[in-house]
Amino acid sequence: MSDKNIDPLKRVEDQLKKCVKCGACRTNCPAFAAFQREPAVARGKVALAQHILTDDIDLDDQTYLAMSKCLLCGSCVEKCPNDVPTDEIVIAARESLAQKRGLTTFHAAVGQVIKNRGRMKMGAKMASLLGPLFFKKVPETSGLRLRFPVPFIGAKRYIPEIAKNSFIDQHPEVIPGEPGKPRIAFFVGCMTNFVYTDVGEAALALFRHLGCTIIIPKGQQCCGLPGMSGGDIETVRSLAESNLAEFEKYDVDYVMTACATCGGALHRLYPLVVGKRNPELRERLESLAKKTVDASQLLQLLGLDPAQTGDGEELRVTYHDPCHLRTRGIVKQPRELLRATPGVELIEMEGADKCCGLGGTFNVYHYDSSMDINAGKSEAIIATGAEVVATGCPGCMMQLSDGLKQHGSNVEVLHTVQLLARGIKQ
């Protein structure tokens, strides 16, 4: 039997057996806090996955819904005394459900959008042009709210504006640096490319300041994480293969991303999820993973001195850990860079390492619960008295902005690289 025909849960069967039902995973599970039901916590997910594997449960909407109540934040994995990889188990269970009963209409539509960069680009262009018909501006921000509710997007949701021109279209593919300095390929990610283009500009300015050659492969695509949320591993595989081919064209020292989610995909989930199912890609995916670094990691490694790139403005700043940086151990680097930035006073918030509630498509599928999870985060940010909350993920930026606006707060949400690059003329 080809590897691809095996029930995805078979691949994690031994891991399922490691769960001793101790319940330690309840402590920091945002889904358990929001739903207060056993199936929402890791222990419940593991039990449910066992039943899906042994085929002794109805694969009905209730089963699907229970498995959708996970943000893949990895908190349970960090707390588990037996190293049960619940996030990997949930991904396998969602793929198994998708194989046995098909993708949901929503996730099938997501797959169609993310696997076609041209379609995504056209959609972003249309959204930018037709935005005023559907959205009204939120005063004093660069964000929008819908004029009327549409499926999956509530009227109270704060939505950032789509950029008029994508980041990738605004730059040449190769930006030469100084001889002998590192060559970096930039994995831009959809949110930076179409929405937060200023994040891309700030990252670019910092690495140019360090003399690096920067390559922005024009054919790069979505990392595929939204497909992983719905069990659409075939779409993730096709995107991983296409991104591999695109990034292998160049001889580079690093593949850098300023998006925690994209970095999590390239560094951890491609080898773990795609590599395990597609042995022919495994070695190449592992080699891409080894080169993948977060912008904050690489800036520190290359010796950025924020005293030369910051603008010196006095600012009280707090920092939110994106799950896809925290689970890769990238927590010190952004804080150390921020502390070294003249004028920046870094104030730690309560629960900086807690998930913001986004969780990929969880935020679309379970919007109210996602915002319940976010409420604690917004309150913690406001309690610090900070003027700015910095983070390392454009997805978290959108979620934090939404929560803060709904709390009536004007705390500005910025990416770490935006604060570091404020003194560089861009």
Ligand code: SF4
């Ligand atoms: S902490 Fe680990 S072993 Fe304990 S119930 Fe949760 S998943 Fe199972």
Ligand code: SF4
């Ligand atoms: S990955 Fe996060 S949301 Fe999912 S079960 Fe674990 S702690 Fe809960």
